[in-house]
Amino acid sequence: MGDAMIQMDNSVTALKADGQTLKDELEAVVDKINNAQGLPGCEASCKALDASVLVMDADFDNLPDISSEIDLVNEVRSKNLTALVIGGQEEFNNIPETVQDKAGSVINDTKKLLDDFTISIEDQLGSLKKIPNDVVVSIDNMKADLNDVTDLVDTYDNYRWLAGVGLTCTVLLVVVLQFCGLCFGVLGHKKRVSPTDRNCMSNSGGEMLMASVGFIFMFSWLLMLLTSISFLIGVIAEKIVCEPLTDPEFKMLNSLDGPGGSLSSEGYFLSKTLLQNGSIPLTFSGLLESCKANQAAYSAMKLGALFDLNELTDYRKMIDLEAEIDKLDVDFADIVILNADTRKQLTDFQEATQMDFQGLLDEVQLSKDTTKANLADFADAVEQVANDGSNANPAKQKLLDAASDINDIDQGIYADVKARQTQLETDIRSLQTSAAAIQTSVDSVLTDADTTTNFFQTQASNLTKEAALTFIKRLLSTADQYRDKALDLIEHEIGHCKPVYDLWYSLIDRSLCQYLVDSFQQSGTCGYALTATCEWFIKCLYWGPHKAVDQNKIIGSLLSVLSDLVTPNSFPMKQLFIRYLKS
Numbered sequence: 001m002g003d004a005m006i007q008m009d010n011s012v013t014a015l016k017a018d019g020q021t022l023k024d025e026l027e028a029v030v031d032k033i034n035n036a037q038g039l040p041g042c043e044a045s046c047k048a049l050d051a052s053v054l055v056m057d058a059d060f061d062n063l064p065d066i067s068s069e070i071d072l073v074n075e076v077r078s079k080n081l082t083a084l085v086i087g088g089q090e091e092f093n094n095i096p097e098t099v100q101d102k103a104g105s106v107i108n109d110t111k112k113l114l115d116d117f118t119i120s121i122e123d124q125l126g127s128l129k130k131i132p133n134d135v136v137v138s139i140d141n142m143k144a145d146l147n148d149v150t151d152l153v154d155t156y157d158n159y160r161w162l163a164g165v166g167l168t169c170t171v172l173l174v175v176v177l178q179f180c181g182l183c184f185g186v187l188g189h190k191k192r193v194s195p196t197d198r199n200c201m202s203n204s205g206g207e208m209l210m211a212s213v214g215f216i217f218m219f220s221w222l223l224m225l226l227t228s229i230s231f232l233i234g235v236i237a238e239k240i241v242c243e244p245l246t247d248p249e250f251k252m253l254n255s256l257d258g259p260g261g262s263l264s265s266e267g268y269f270l271s272k273t274l275l276q277n278g279s280i281p282l283t284f285s286g287l288l289e290s291c292k293a294n295q296a297a298y299s300a301m302k303l304g305a306l307f308d309l310n311e312l313t314d315y316r317k318m319i320d321l322e323a324e325i326d327k328l329d330v331d332f333a334d335i336v337i338l339n340a341d342t343r344k345q346l347t348d349f350q351e352a353t354q355m356d357f358q359g360l361l362d363e364v365q366l367s368k369d370t371t372k373a374n375l376a377d378f379a380d381a382v383e384q385v386a387n388d389g390s391n392a393n394p395a396k397q398k399l400l401d402a403a404s405d406i407n408d409i410d411q412g413i414y415a416d417v418k419a420r421q422t423q424l425e426t427d428i429r430s431l432q433t434s435a436a437a438i439q440t441s442v443d444s445v446l447t448d449a450d451t452t453t454n455f456f457q458t459q460a461s462n463l464t465k466e467a468a469l470t471f472i473k474r475l476l477s478t479a480d481q482y483r484d485k486a487l488d489l490i491e492h493e494i495g496h497c498k499p500v501y502d503l504w505y506s507l508i509d510r511s512l513c514q515y516l517v518d519s520f521q522q523s524g525t526c527g528y529a530l531t532a533t534c535e536w537f538i539k540c541l542y543w544g545p546h547k548a549v550d551q552n553k554i555i556g557s558l559l560s561v562l563s564d565l566v567t568p569n570s571f572p573m574k575q576l577f578i579r580y581l582k583s
Helices: 002-037 067-078 081-093 095-102 104-187 200-245 251-256 269-274 284-292 321-326 340-352 357-366 375-386 395-411 413-458 460-493 498-543 551-565 574-582
Strands: none
Touching (some): 002 395, 002 413, 200 498, 284 498, 340 413, 375 395, 395 413, 413 460
């Protein structure tokens, strides 16, 4: 911009100088023509020449002096406007540090809240860690009590084993004698031989059967006692223990546990034992039903009543980050994009370009007709007058010299002036284009600076809070997703308690009921059947000496004995005996 203005100023200065030269030369030619008209030989045509038209028709002194504008531009350039702009940019770039410095107290308060929340969570987790320890202590106490009982049982188990061995040997002796007697009787049996004429093997079989009957009579009181005890224990255990414990609805367990139940007069026994809190509605039946459905330990053991994970992990109640963000007050009033000095320099620079370019162009356009008369035409006219034959020397020679001078002026200084005018017009238009761009740029810079400054002073603080809140919400959203996933895993996935129900089923239904209680009932049934063989073998002893007894009567008698002793469904070997007797 400054170079263009200097170029224009140089063009104006040169045009003024050339214009003055042209004016002086034209005046000299006019004087020469006027002198020629006063010399002898100048006739009417010579005297008729009007040299007054050889004057300047343009006043180049009216062209403006822009030296003051050039000085103003140079002054702006000397102020190093670029450095001032860089300073404003640095002020803008330092805004993040300004925000961080002014938000330091809020950040420290937020960190303190997070630290306090961490300490609170650690304390609560420490209290939660006591629960497994308390449960382990309760289980250890139960194990100690069971160990005492186990030691007592182990003491008397040896006597039980010895008694069992003796009883087993006795029963085994009876069974072996009966089995051998039946085998010998079958092997020594002949259809057409009467019982009194049988061989030694058949008689030995009969004697073995009678020996077994004798042993049965000797120990019948013990067998009947064991039979009665087995039936008594088996039936009572089946009705009182197995049926209630294997009931899908666990009705008996509901009556045992709970407030006012058999195990606890106040509160719930199981929760009081395991969780040291009898108010939690944790019952045997509820625990078994939940474990049967393979629920997580947290849900099955009602741990939510002991400590609410939702309440425990609700960090939003303990950490009000939004309230802390509301305390964030970043004052951007002291942030100035353009200071007063920079603004003045830009304004001065803008004023320096506010020239009347159109007036300059109009002045240049008006001055294009530099002289009133066309110099070439006027020179031809003077030469024609000098050569028309009516004029003589010395006036003629003066006129020819004047015509020659006019042609020299037209081709010399006049052409230079016209070129200067064209160059000046070009410089003015170029400067006008540059000035218009500068005007637009400066206006844009000032407007943007004012808008930015107003934005920082009126809206930046609120936008800073909104940006911080947006970041906090996004951060908390991630934390909420992690929290919800963790709670879902704890409540539904972690620690499935199906093994607890399987253990209960194995101990109660399989071990206690199917193996132990059913064994008592089967032992009673076997003892009852073993005792019942006495009558059958005694009748065999009675039938032996009588040869004329009809075989069909014997079979009928045996069947009646079996019908009297056992029911059709409780003695499955009945059909085998019938088929054997009929054979």
